[in-house]
Amino acid sequence: MIQVFCARRGSGKTKRLIELANNQYLESKGDSVYIDDDCRPMFQLHSGIRFVETNEFRVCDCDSFYGMLCGIISSNYDIENIYIDGLSNIVKCTMKESTELFKKIAGITEKFGINVYINVNVDNSEEVPDCIKEYVA
Template identity: 65%
Template sequence: MIQVFCNKRGSGKTKNLINLANTNVLTEKGNSVYIDDDNRPMLQLDKKIRFISTQDFLLRDYEGLYGFLCGIISEDYDIENIYIDGLSNIVDGNAEEVARLFFKLDDIVDRFGINVYINVNDDNEMPDLIKKYTA
């Protein structure tokens, strides 16, 4: 399952995503990974959640992010939830590239039974493909 939380900057999306991750970790059987473009939320997350800052990996585009996610999943088959905070802060791209990423993510979440939660800023028009995932 892919679930997108879309709202304006400063609306509390990060806080809600952290709360969701911390709540889910109490009942899930698998592992969780929280991905952000900086280290700010690291200390707010339950210590059972693996935190990854993309600052360390020089991600530039959606293809790179997809490969990055595949690497994370291939390293740990017990991943149940992936949280991505601020998709547009992590990589740049146009609506077509975002749609391609979601198309590929759809396949991965189905094959591996993973839940992906993504925060997206409401600054630009979202492709229709992404709107179907919006919470």
């Protein structure tokens, strides 16, 4: 399952994603991973949630991001939830270019039974392609 949270920068998406991760950590049976390009949220997350800062791995486009996701999943089959904060900050591409990335993520969520929650910065809802709108919460 993919769930996308779209709103403008500074609207509180990160705070809500951190709260979601911390609350679900207490209830989930599997492992959780929080992915961001900024290490500040690391200190607000439960210590049992694996934090991955993308800058350490030079993730900059959709292909490298997808490869990193596959690596995370292949190294731990117990992952239940993945939280991606600020996808538009991590991968430098337009929303339309990220459509293929969302299709690939949908494929691995189905195959491995993983929930993926993604924060995306948008100024208005017209920026979001139709194929991504189906995942918007």
